[in-house]
Amino acid sequence: MKNSDGQLYTIEGLAAALVMLLTAYFVINATSVYTAGDTHITDMQLEALGTDALRVMDANESRLTGSPLRNIISNVTFTDNQTFGTMFGNLINSRTGAAADHIQYSASYSYRDLGDNSMKSMxxxxxxxxxxxxxxxxxxxxxxxxxxxxxxxGDSSYIPGFSPPQNRSVLVEVLLWRD
Amino acid sequence: MAGLNDDAQWIVLMGFLVSFSFFFLALVINQSTVVGQTTAESVIEFPKNDIRDTREIMIRSWDLGNYNTVNYNTVKEDIKIISKSRKNAVVKFDDRIWGNDMHFHYPLYYNNGVTEYYENWTSL
Incomplete structure (x- = not known):
C-alpha cells in the first residue's frame, strides 16, 4: 500500500497550500489596514476628556464662591474669556510628562432669548x-x-432681555480637536 | 499532473482542503471590522454624559423653586428649549409632588429619540 513515489506530490501540495494561504493573508491585510471603528474610539476619548474638564471647572472652589465656570458665564468680560482659555487649555492639554498635548478648542455658550424663545450663541x-x-x-x-x-x-453680562438679576440656564459648548 | 502518475491525489486534496478552510476563516475575521465599528458607534451614541448632565441641572434647578419661583420657571424653560434645539433631546421635569411616603418626588424624563430615561428622584 505505502511507497515513497508520491513525495514530489506532497511537496507540491504543501507549496500550493502555502501560496494560497499567503495570497489570502496579503489580500486581507491590504483591505483592512484601517479600521473605521478606531476613529470613533479616539473621538469618544476626546469627548470624555472635554466633558471631564468642564465638570472640573463647574466644581465649587469653596463654600462661599461659585464654580469658575459659573463665574465666567455670569460675568463674561474679556478677562473672563481669557480665564476660561487658560484653565480649560491647561486641563485638557496637561500630560504626565513636561510636554503639553496639542488639543485645540473653541468654546461658546447657548442661551434662550426671552423675547421670542430663539436660541442665541455667545x-x-x-x-x-x-x-x-x-x-x-x-x-x-x-x-x-x-x-x-x-x-x-460693557455690561456685566451679555445675555439680554431683563434688568433685575436673574438666574438663567445656559449650555456651554466646546468643540475639541487635535491639531 | 496529467502526465504523471496519480499516487498522491489525496495529498493535493488535503492541500485544497486546508486552503479552503483558511479562506473561510479569513471571511470570518473580515467581519470583525464591521463589528468593531458598530460597537464603537453605539458606545458614542449612548448619551451617558448628556443624561447625567441634564439630570444634574434639573435637580439643581429645583433648589431655585424653593425660594424664587420666577427664576425657577425661567430656568426650567431655558433647559427645555435649549435641550431641544442644541441637544436634540426632549426633557420634561415636573414640579415636586408631596408623596404619601412623606418625601418630595421629582419626576424627570429624557428622550433623544434613541435613548429614553425616566427617573423618580426622591428627596430626603
Whole structure:
C-alpha cells in the first residue's frame, strides 16, 4: 500500500497550500489596514476628556464662591474669556510628562432669548480659529448662572432681555480637536 | 499532473482542503471590522454624559423653586428649549409632588429619540 513515489506530490501540495494561504493573508491585510471603528474610539476619548474638564471647572472652589465656570458665564468680560482659555487649555492639554498635548478648542455658550424663545450663541474663547477642516467633537455642560444687565456692550453680562438679576440656564459648548 | 502518475491525489486534496478552510476563516475575521465599528458607534451614541448632565441641572434647578419661583420657571424653560434645539433631546421635569411616603418626588424624563430615561428622584 505505502511507497515513497508520491513525495514530489506532497511537496507540491504543501507549496500550493502555502501560496494560497499567503495570497489570502496579503489580500486581507491590504483591505483592512484601517479600521473605521478606531476613529470613533479616539473621538469618544476626546469627548470624555472635554466633558471631564468642564465638570472640573463647574466644581465649587469653596463654600462661599461659585464654580469658575459659573463665574465666567455670569460675568463674561474679556478677562473672563481669557480665564476660561487658560484653565480649560491647561486641563485638557496637561500630560504626565513636561510636554503639553496639542488639543485645540473653541468654546461658546447657548442661551434662550426671552423675547421670542430663539436660541442665541455667545462666543467665549478659542485656542484656534475654526476653519471647517477640523474633525471636532463636542462636549457640553449645563450651567445655572446668575446674570444681570441689559445686554449692552460693557455690561456685566451679555445675555439680554431683563434688568433685575436673574438666574438663567445656559449650555456651554466646546468643540475639541487635535491639531 | 496529467502526465504523471496519480499516487498522491489525496495529498493535493488535503492541500485544497486546508486552503479552503483558511479562506473561510479569513471571511470570518473580515467581519470583525464591521463589528468593531458598530460597537464603537453605539458606545458614542449612548448619551451617558448628556443624561447625567441634564439630570444634574434639573435637580439643581429645583433648589431655585424653593425660594424664587420666577427664576425657577425661567430656568426650567431655558433647559427645555435649549435641550431641544442644541441637544436634540426632549426633557420634561415636573414640579415636586408631596408623596404619601412623606418625601418630595421629582419626576424627570429624557428622550433623544434613541435613548429614553425616566427617573423618580426622591428627596430626603
Amino acid at each position: 462666543f467665549i474663547n478659542a485656542s484656534r480659529n475654526l476653519s471647517g477642516g477640523e474633525h471636532a467633537v463636542r462636549a457640553t455642560k449645563w450651567v445655572i448662572a446668575n446674570v444681570k444687565g441689559d445686554g449692552l456692550p
